[in-house]
Amino acid sequence: xxxxxxxxxxxxxxxxxxxxxxxxxxxxxxxxxxxxxxxxxxxxxxxxxxxxxxxxxxxxxxxxxxxxxxxxxxxxxxxxxxxxxxxxxxxxxxxxxxxxxxxxxxxxxxxxxxxxxxxxxxxxxxxxxxxxxxxxxxxxxxxxxxxxxxxxxxxxxxxxxxxxxxxxxxxxxxxxxxxxxxxxxxxxxxxxxxxxxxxxxxxxxxxxxxxxxxxxxxxxxxxxxxxxxxxxxxxxxxxxxxxxxxxxxxxxxxxxxxxxxxxxxxxxxxxxxx
Amino acid sequence: xxxxxxxxxxxxxxxxxxxxxxxxxxxxxxxxxxxxxxxxxxxxxxxxxxxxxxxxxxxxxxxxxxxxxxxxxxxxxxxxxxxxxxxxxxxxxxxxxxxxxxxxxxxxxxxxxxxxxxxxxxxxxxxxxxxxxxxxxxxxxxxxxxxxxxxxxxxxxxxxxxxxxxxxxxxxxxxxxxxxxxxxxxxxxxxxxxxxxxxxxxxxxxxxxxxxxxxxxxxxxxxxxxxxxxxxxxxxxxxxxxxxxxxxxxxxxxxxxxxxxxxxxxxxxxxxxxxxxxxxxxxxxxxxxxxxxxxxxxxxxxxxxxxxxxxxxxxxxxxxxxxxxxxxxxxxxxxxxxxxxxxxxxxxxxxxxxxxxxxxxxxxxxx
Numbered sequence: 230x231x232x233x234x235x236x237x238x239x240x241x242x243x244x245x246x247x248x249x250x251x252x253x254x255x256x257x258x259x260x261x262x263x264x265x266x267x268x269x270x271x272x273x274x275x276x277x278x279x280x281x282x283x284x285x286x287x288x289x290x291x292x293x294x295x296x297x298x299x300x301x302x303x304x305x306x307x308x309x310x311x312x313x314x315x316x317x318x319x320x321x322x323x324x325x326x327x328x329x330x331x332x333x334x335x336x337x338x339x340x341x342x343x344x345x346x347x348x349x350x351x352x353x354x355x356x357x358x359x360x361x362x363x364x365x366x367x368x369x370x371x372x373x374x375x376x377x378x379x380x381x382x383x384x385x386x387x388x389x390x391x392x393x394x395x396x397x398x399x400x401x402x403x404x405x406x407x408x409x410x411x412x413x414x415x416x417x418x419x420x421x422x423x424x425x426x427x428x429x430x431x432x433x434x435x436x437x438x439x440x441x442x443x444x445x446x447x448x449x450x451x452x453x454x455x456x457x458x459x460x461x462x463x464x465x466x467x468x469x470x471x472x473x474x475x476x477x478x479x480x481x482x483x484x485x486x487x488x489x490x491x492x493x494x495x496x497x498x499x500x501x502x503x
Numbered sequence: 504x505x506x507x508x509x510x511x512x513x514x515x516x517x518x519x520x521x522x523x524x525x526x527x528x529x530x531x532x533x534x535x536x537x538x539x540x541x542x543x544x545x546x547x548x549x550x551x552x553x554x555x556x557x558x559x560x561x562x563x564x565x566x567x568x569x570x571x572x573x574x575x576x577x578x579x580x581x582x583x584x585x586x587x588x589x590x591x592x593x594x595x596x597x598x599x600x601x602x603x604x605x606x607x608x609x610x611x612x613x614x615x616x617x618x619x620x621x622x623x624x625x626x627x628x629x630x631x632x633x634x635x636x637x638x639x640x641x642x643x644x645x646x647x648x649x650x651x652x653x654x655x656x657x658x659x660x661x662x663x664x665x666x667x668x669x670x671x672x673x674x675x676x677x678x679x680x681x682x683x684x685x686x687x688x689x690x691x692x693x694x695x696x697x698x699x700x701x702x703x704x705x706x707x708x709x710x711x712x713x714x715x716x717x718x719x720x721x722x723x724x725x726x727x728x729x730x731x732x733x734x735x736x737x738x739x740x741x742x743x744x745x746x747x748x749x750x751x752x753x754x755x756x757x758x759x760x761x762x763x764x765x766x767x768x769x770x771x772x773x774x775x776x777x778x779x780x781x782x783x784x785x786x787x788x789x790x791x792x793x794x795x796x797x798x799x800x801x802x803x804x805x806x807x808x809x810x811x812x813x814x815x816x817x818x819x820x821x822x823x824x825x826x827x828x829x830x831x832x833x834x835x836x837x838x839x840x841x842x843x844x845x846x847x848x849x850x851x852x853x854x855x856x857x858x859x860x861x862x863x864x865x866x867x868x869x870x
Binding site for chain 2: 384
């Protein structure tokens, strides 16, 4: 059973979407998932997953290891089709898109991978230029300017000509975000942005995500199991569970932490063994 | 068609560049050359973006690239477009352009650096060889320290799994050698000596050499890739911190396996090559018994033993080069590929060098 958590009164540090969500008309849904199910062989990863992601919010997909968070992310970005159900991203269904239409939707989203997934033989600036080169006819001078601006925004303005092997894990993640933002996407998907980072770097990355969400109005879908990050950045979340093979909670992470009666949700937010 | 509008006018000695409408990546790409041509050489520029209705990073890049340092701006009225432009400027102000690398050719320094680099690599290789020899000698009196299961796995992978390829190549080489030599031999009526020619070529030279090339391509590269990946994943460091010697665990079983399988691969190559030759001889009208008689008469056990001894040395060198390439791999993502390439190239070079040394040795020994 999915446990909803209602959002109440505005609090400090909210994104625009969160504030708007508390007005009469909530922002439009940019992602709609209905009864989504995924299975590998005979093993069901999850089923009956239904949720909306609203424009401008930071939406967190959370859960323990092996619950299918990253699999759900791959379904949302169209890397693989679900076994059952429907996923609409910006009113388009991946399954119905081919060729130029698919490329068109790819231009409107950005993905940051857990490891950064930067190409090792290219500098950070060249990595950021890559999607611009693939999806526009901008000349090299313009691409270089955009790459500089994007890397400057994530705090890597002095590392434009560094190779991925020459920078730290936190910098790799920042560079991954800069590359994901290269085409000014409407939705940014982040896979485990804080995983493997020290608390200070992790908090810095959370601040970066919050400031980008506030300043650009971009919708963020963040896959993570880092409790601090979830509470720091999440406007709304869904929680997946391996044993339940699906969603067990949906709503404001802070409300879920404080009010949820579900034993797994309580254990997760209170860091308790089950 | 771009839905934006762009105009360039000179008023009172000042160039006015005016943009209006949506200025996105596509519009910026379409206007880039035109706008830059108009702005070229103009001392004073006014950039009027007041009527830009939407802007993305591509459009912001066009505006900023035209502005230079002294431009006067009319900022976009649209709040979102203004925000995009401000963010773009903010990001750009935080970015320090990459410093160009001023390369100066200094031949003496370059030669010195190259020599030192070669010397360091030589020391590393000598150290690795010393480690390998000491570890192998240490295992000899205590064979239980060798990981026998690992050795058997490598014998299977490097040996039995390579047999089909060796059989195919051996048969084809035998066929080709016999066919090619039959043409000139026929002119002298000497086709009966083809078994002697092919037999000696195969057992003394081609069998071991081709088996060595197969081993370097299949197994040497696999050793380098496997060990290189283990190094990149810090598995080698993990072994060391557990008090386990990577040389004994990883290197010795592999080198031993490649040394042991090479004579077997050469033998497969020899036998299938002779079968290929016998097929050609049959088409030329010589029955198998005549071929066998020729081989028995001209081929000595010394030819075969020399070839097989050489094969074992080739196997040792190829296994050694593969393991060294893998364990000296760098940490970056290209490291594994570089290690595999180094293993194949190094293995084949070592093969040919050793073959030359054996040729001199056998000549001196009258073998």
